Amino acid sequence: MIASYRAELVKLGRRRVLLATALITVLFAVGGAAVVLSAAGPAAEAGPGRTPTVEALSAAGGGTATFRFAAAFAGTFLFVVFVGMTAAEFSRGTIRTSLLRQPRRVRLLAGRLAAILTFAAVTLAAAEALTWVAARALAPGNAVAVDAWASTSGLTAALADLGAVLLWVTGYAVLGTTLGVLLRSVPVALAVGIAWAGPFEHLVQDAWEPASRVFPGLLLEAFVAGGTPDVTATRALVTVALYTAVAALVGATVFARRDITT
């Protein structure tokens, strides 16, 4: 697993990848902060839903709550990235090349995923810090007070927000990787991934009330948003953890047993 982990880091640590990631991180931080702050309104006018309020953003954790709310918008994109990355390894035949060097299949998959999540953790920490800075600059223009942000409570909230987003990313990573392993074809996997995480879950949610407490994508959204009127963050986390464990078991079993042919 360590060999697989270190090998994946070679790919992720290339200058081109780092530059592209840095650019996307800055755009996400500035854009995310701007969108979340401009969407925030007074609590008295807020309806049921996940839109942040001015009061919530003015609290100690408001600076990084902005990051957490911004991340919630990127769920479908993140899921599709993991599905596509995994399916591409099969479509291009690079999974075969990798298995010739690391025949312990589950270790190969686990090491690769761990490396991607490590990279994601570093990127998210940077994104959180940048989002805080951007939000700090934009907050006064949106009637959000920032006095409490730079405090011990603010730092504690920042760590909690980073942990929550990391768990959220891990959920999408495992679910996306499993779908990629099962489907193996990039176009098919992307079509299914986009259709499921995008329109399908949200359309069903409109027509079937329990969907918010059942579908993994909606549960991940609810968790990273700190809970919704339909489901608490804790319940969302526990349910998603269960889905993720099952997905990991299914993905690992199928990958370990299936013939690798292209």
Place this chain on the structure above:
Amino acid sequence: MTERSSAVCLDGLTKRYGTRVAVDALTVDIPGGVVAGFIGPNGAGKTTTMAMLLGLVRPSAGTATVLGEPIDRPDRYLGRVGALVEGPALWPALTGVENLRVLARLGRHDAGRIPAVLELVGLADRQGDRFAEYSLGMKQRLGIAAALLGDPALLVLDEPTNGLDPVGMTEMRELIGRIAAEGRTVLVSSHLLSELEQVADWLLIIDGGRLVYADHASRFAQRTSPQIVLGAVGHGELLRLARLVTEHGFEVGRQDGQLVVTAHGADPGSTAASLNQAAASAGIVLSELHVLRPTLESSYLNLLQGADR
């Protein structure tokens, strides 16, 4: 030639996909230190056999060992095996050298070998280019460089000349020759029998998933007799020549307006000389006289057509 211990042993190895049998109870030992040419028509089961040896595909029945280890434990031997199967599959956005770095880490190989293998395959000056920008020949060579990273005792190459131009094929042949000269066992499949003939000293031939031949390449060539081709000017002279050859006790056939005599067991040079002398004595002027020695391709085609079975 002294037989060395087997590099690969197959014992009833079988792969079925539903009712279709891709590999049918193959039993064969491939000696160590040879360049073994793996031959068979499209769909004969070559790639499936190689994939089973490399732990990519599970056998339906039978067993096999690679470098003395069972194939259900590829982790025990793949570190000593280099392989290029179903074409070079590497990460297109990575450069040549970056691809090798990834694989060196993945296989816990010495990354210090990367410059040497790039030099061996002739890609040292293009190592910084992205894999996606390589020509097919360069991709094949990088695939072989990747296979050589672990300093393997056994190299498995599936159609390494696929898609290459004549220059690329010659380079690949020379490369395989250089690799074999280092004492490694090479199992190489190819449709280009003329190319294989020049590097393989051992042959494994399958058809329809079944073993047809497995032994030294030199013994395979001996299974087909050489032929002597004779020509004469004009149809009448050719008929006279045919009668003369028959009178000397040879079976004669016709091909492209010439006579073809098979030298069963006889020295083809002496036979050609005696036929030349007989023709001259009969006043027949030969327009053509040469010995057609069997090639791997002609012997293989004979074999598949059942001539030598």
